[in-house]
Amino acid sequence: MGMSGVAxxxxxxxxxxxxxxxxxxxxxxxxxxxYFQNYDARDNTGHAKNSLISATQFQLVLPLKRNRVGLSLxxxxxxxxxxxxxxxxxxxxxxxxxxxxxxxxxxxxxxGGLNRLELGIGVxxxxxxxxxxxxxxxxGPLQNNLKVHxxxxxxxxxxxxxxxxxxxxxxxxxxxFGIYGTQRKLFGKKDALSFGASVSLPINLKSERYxxxxxxxxxxxxxxxxxxxxxxxxxxxRFPMEVLAGLQYEFTPAVGVGTxxxxxxxxxxxxxxxxxxxxxxxxxKIALGARYRPFMKRAxxxxxxxxxxxxxxxxSGYLKxxxxxxxxxxxxxxxxxxxxxxxxxxxxxxxxxxxxxxSQNLVKENIWGLRLSINLAELMFYRPKLQ
Amino acid sequence: xxxxxxxxxxxVVGNEFVGNDASVVIDTLKVTDFxxxxxxxxxxxxxYFSAGQYSDxxxxxxxxxxxIRPTILNQVADTVEADAKVYLSLITDPANVYGDxxxxxxxxxxxxxxxWRQNEVKYxxxxxxxxxxxxxxxxxxxxxxxxxxxxxxWVQKYRDYVNGVDSLKNEVYKSEYFGFALVPTNSxxxxxxxYAPGGSxxxxxxxxxxxxxxxxxxxxxxxxxxxxxNEPALGDSLSAFYSTQSRVFDLGIPISGDSLGSQNLARxxxxxxxxxxxxxxxxxxxxxxxxxxxxxxxxxxxxxxxLYSYSVGNAANVDSTDFSxxxxxxxxxxxxxxEGSPNTRIIGVVKNNNGLVHSxxxxxxxxxxxxxxxxxxxxxxxxxxx
Numbered sequence: 001m002g003m004s005g006v007a008x009x010x011x012x013x014x015x016x017x018x019x020x021x022x023x024x025x026x027x028x029x030x031x032x033x034x035y036f037q038n039y040d041a042r043d044n045t046g047h048a049k050n051s052l053i054s055a056t057q058f059q060l061v062l063p064l065k066r067n068r069v070g071l072s073l074x075x076x077x078x079x080x081x082x083x084x085x086x087x088x089x090x091x092x093x094x095x096x097x098x099x100x101x102x103x104x105x106x107x108x109x110x111x112g113g114l115n116r117l118e119l120g121i122g123v124x125x126x127x128x129x130x131x132x133x134x135x136x137x138x139x140g141p142l143q144n145n146l147k148v149h150x151x152x153x154x155x156x157x158x159x160x161x162x163x164x165x166x167x168x169x170x171x172x173x174x175x176x177f178g179i180y181g182t183q184r185k186l187f188g189k190k191d192a193l194s195f196g197a198s199v200s201l202p203i204n205l206k207s208e209r210y211x212x213x214x215x216x217x218x219x220x221x222x223x224x225x226x227x228x229x230x231x232x233x234x235x236x237x238r239f240p241m242e243v244l245a246g247l248q249y250e251f252t253p254a255v256g257v258g259t260x261x262x263x264x265x266x267x268x269x270x271x272x273x274x275x276x277x278x279x280x281x282x283x284x285k286i287a288l289g290a291r292y293r294p295f296m297k298r299a300x301x302x303x304x305x306x307x308x309x310x311x312x313x314x315x316s317g318y319l320k321x322x323x324x325x326x327x328x329x330x331x332x333x334x335x336x337x338x339x340x341x342x343x344x345x346x347x348x349x350x351x352x353x354x355x356x357x358x359s360q361n362l363v364k365e366n367i368w369g370l371r372l373s374i375n376l377a378e379l380m381f382y383r384p385k386l387q
Numbered sequence: 388x389x390x391x392x393x394x395x396x397x398x399v400v401g402n403e404f405v406g407n408d409a410s411v412v413i414d415t416l417k418v419t420d421f422x423x424x425x426x427x428x429x430x431x432x433x434x435y436f437s438a439g440q441y442s443d444x445x446x447x448x449x450x451x452x453x454x455i456r457p458t459i460l461n462q463v464a465d466t467v468e469a470d471a472k473v474y475l476s477l478i479t480d481p482a483n484v485y486g487d488x489x490x491x492x493x494x495x496x497x498x499x500x501x502x503w504r505q506n507e508v509k510y511x512x513x514x515x516x517x518x519x520x521x522x523x524x525x526x527x528x529x530x531x532x533x534x535x536x537x538x539x540x541w542v543q544k545y546r547d548y549v550n551g552v553d554s555l556k557n558e559v560y561k562s563e564y565f566g567f568a569l570v571p572t573n574s575x576x577x578x579x580x581x582y583a584p585g586g587s588x589x590x591x592x593x594x595x596x597x598x599x600x601x602x603x604x605x606x607x608x609x610x611x612x613x614x615x616x617n618e619p620a621l622g623d624s625l626s627a628f629y630s631t632q633s634r635v636f637d638l639g640i641p642i643s644g645d646s647l648g649s650q651n652l653a654r655x656x657x658x659x660x661x662x663x664x665x666x667x668x669x670x671x672x673x674x675x676x677x678x679x680x681x682x683x684x685x686x687x688x689x690x691x692x693x694l695y696s697y698s699v700g701n702a703a704n705v706d707s708t709d710f711s712x713x714x715x716x717x718x719x720x721x722x723x724x725x726e727g728s729p730n731t732r733i734i735g736v737v738k739n740n741n742g743l744v745h746s747x748x749x750x751x752x753x754x755x756x757x758x759x760x761x762x763x764x765x766x767x768x769x770x771x772x773x
Contacts, residue, residue, distance in 0.1 A: 086391045090493075096413055097413055097415060097658075099708065099709070099711075099713070104411055106410070106411070106766075108409060146409050146766070148653065148766045153396045156713075157715075158715060159653045159717075159764060160653050161653070162652075176439070213650075213651070216718075216721075217718075217722060218722075222725070226650050226651075
């Protein structure tokens with residue numbers, strides 16, 4: 001629905017947005033999936049396309065005590081970086097101090113990101129109130145590959161191409177807290193209003209950065225770890241706090257709408273060198289969504305074997321470049337295919353978004369996304385009273 | 388700029404924002420460690436030997452004496468008859484004349500008074516000459532060859548060696564006869580004489596009257612002695628260098644691996660500028676065309692005899708537009724940075740040491756704007772301290 005689902009508890013699909021609602025767990029649930037995205041980026045001088053495929057979270061939620069205490073184990077990407085920038089420059093002799101024109105291209109390609117390995121617990125402390133806590137290990141490398149290729153117009157002047165790989169490894173610990181409450185029969189016999197909120201505390205990452213590069217020495221090529229007096233070695237990165245809150249109103253168990261608000265104070269972010277980046281700005285994201293689950297009406301039509309979702313979101317982004325927030329508008333629609341035997345499902349969602357602006361020679365992207373997840377829901381470790 | 392981007396938010400964590408992550412930087416560094424030193428280079432056995440005298444208004448009075456010792460063992464002239472005539476055929480290279488092309492050079496042919504071998508002679512070696520002048524007033528203009536008939540007194544002496552007992556004659560010849568020197572007797576020009584085994588080369592030829600064929604006798608040893616006097620005072624900003632290696636430059640390249648940028652060396656170029664406008668000569672006066680410089684490592688333990696064993700692998704010819712010599716020192720710099728090469732000093736020699744007398748005039752560290760420079764093309768990262 002374009003939402004994280006902080007106030008949206010689903011008995012049959014595990015969620016990561018709020019540790020509290022694991023306390024409501026009845027079924028053993030698990031999920032995993034992949035996410036495919038296609039980017040069409042344009043600025044005032046050109047355009048480019050890029051495609052990404054990545055794994056979404058893998059999560060297992062166990063009801064330690066059904067509908068009272070739930071345990072979640074998950075591995076999920078926290079951040080993702082994947083880019084390629086190619087910049088070409090031509091320098092006339094007057095600017096390169098040479099006897100002829102020098103052309104070069106710089107290709108900066110990066111990928112990687114932080115992952116969160118999390119073990120959390122949710123407890124229903126009152127009949128309609130749950131709380132949760134999830135400590136986690138945050139880790140992951142970020143890798144940059146830089147290639148600089150030179151072309152000299154003077155055949156007697158040769159340049160060595162430069163290639164190096166920069167790796168930044170990170171490790172830290174995260175803490176998330178959540179609360180979830182629901183009030184049934186608020187306006188009718190079948191309706192329910194749910195509230196959820198979670199807070200992720202700032203994460204202090206211990207990082208190490210190094211650069212390796214190949215050098216041609218004589219007839220051989222050797223890999224060296226380059227030295228630098230200031231910018232490499234150990235560093236501390238501060239990942240900002242995140243607050244997420246939402247409301248979900250279910251007209252009936254089958255039909256619901258929801259909204260949520262995300263806040264991340266990126267003004268608190270510090271990079272590897274301990275500096276705040278001037279282009280970082282606090283991020284707000286608001287999302288609206290609706291879902292329809294006809295199977296909850298126990299209907300037996302063809303359409304009742306599916307579940308439906310639709311949503312929209314506005315994201316202010318965390319970057320402010322040349323005076324412009326890099327905003328994202330996104331629409332999404334999803335379809336869940338239910339298992340005929342249980343409440344397991346295969347969910348497919350399609351997204352379309354617009355990010356950025358072409359003002360000030362910035363980049364505007366059209367984003368298409370396809371998300372596929374498999375959700376398993378079973379009553380496990382359950383001893384029937386009648387055999 | 389072509390941008391390909393796909394950032395899953397918030398991808399910037401742990402990294403700086405993409406796009407300005409690296410840049411190519413071209414720095415110009417002045418070379419401050421630039422000095423002049425001298426070597427005693429070998430002068431024999433090359434493809435040329437020189438003889439003549441010239442008063443160069445820039446580089447001083449230069450005298451070159453050519454040393455020649457013919458063999459007696461060549462199969463094509465194993466006999467010299469009593470009435471034979473023997474000629475010294477001098478093959479010259481007018482393209483490498485050094486001096487006044489309008490004046491005829493004159494030489495005496497003087498016997499050498501001490502043993503010498505071409506592989507041991509240096510340009511400044513002390514090779515004594517006898518008082519026995521074989522032939523006087525040998526005149527050479529701008530012709531590409533001259534043949535002079537050697538006097539009968541010399542022919543008879545030579546004949547005795549050639550016609551001696553086969554098993555002994557060569558040893559006797561080597562121990563008793565040391566050849567002759569082509570000694571200039573006027574200041575006009577220095578002539579380049581060619582030596583090419585098996586080809587068109589300076590050599591003797593023997594004309595036996597009973598023989599219808601001219602028999603040749605090749606040169607066994609040849610070398611050049613060079614002396615230079617009365618060098619004019621050059622300005623503080625100028626330094627002279629010679630292919631005879633009596634003056635070469637010695638420089639240290641400041642290579643520091645303290646920062647990433649200084650380790651990502653795309654090109655390290657040494658730029659020297661010839662003082663072309665200071666090297667003018669009077670009309671009809673010429674110097675051998677410049678062939679540039681060779682660079683060598685200076686190994687203090689081996690000076691000066693193995694200089695050629697430690698080539699930096701780099702040479703440069705003059706750029707005809709700005710009269711610069713540009714040397715690519717990237718491999719040298721990487722070797723120092725990443726292999727800890729001890730060869731941090733570099734010797735620059737006017738090339739080639741081939742028996743000719745080449746001279747060059749460079750702007751040194753005292754010259755404004757045209758002083759020796761290092762052009763550093765490096766790749767610096769936005770993440771680095773430099």
